[in-house]
Amino acid sequence: MEKVLSAVIARLPLTPGVYRFRDAAGQVLYLGRATVLRRRVASYWLDLRDRGHLAPMVARVRRIEAVSCDSAHEAAWLERNLLTTSLPPWNLTMGGQEHPVYIRLDPRPARPGLSVAHEPANRPADIAYFGPYLGGRRARQAVKGLGRVLPLAYTGAGLRGTLLD
Structure with missing residues (x-):
């Protein structure tokens, strides 16, 4: 055999x-x-x-x-x-090791920006979710890179102190 x-x-x-x-x-x-x-x-x-x-x-x-x-x-x-x-007898976890994540775009004026999130139970209408992507590490790297190119957080209406500069 x-x-x-x-x-x-x-x-x-x-x-x-x-x-x-x-x-x-x-x-x-x-x-x-x-x-x-x-x-x-x-x-x-x-x-x-x-x-x-x-x-x-x-x-x-x-x-x-x-x-x-x-x-x-x-x-x-x-x-x-x-x-x-299905979960074969020698596999340990249903669905594998990675969990799906989404890139979350919050355009609201108080706190605009991108973040990584697990799929929410109730999605607010004004927040966009892109994905799913498998594995949070790569999604966080993408959000970090996009944040450098498009620093949305600095366009928020809730900025104080030196962040206004």
Whole structure:
């Protein structure tokens, strides 16, 4: 069986994507994503190092499925969507590790500006939300960069003291 899986792994693309491990009954054991599919999937049959707890799962794998994606970000979204619908026994969190965030544009005169927010339960009509984006770090970097180019916070009516200068 290991020779068959080795042949499957050798045919996997060197692209980002999502992979599934299935057992003999066809049940999904684990679903993951990779920046380089072939390298990531092969790592389960090499030295597991600090992932020794995965050895029992690897021993049960009988089929590998993979979906190639155009980018690591697309793979993250696909993984999230698949994990939202079901949670295989070896995955830990429903929906994956990242959470969707939005870029929030508040045009109100008192405090105009951009910020990162999770989707609010009730969206005020005068505040715009752009997204969703996966992972808050990149969204915060984008907001910070936009704030340098378009410093909306300094156009507010509620400025005091030296901020008025």
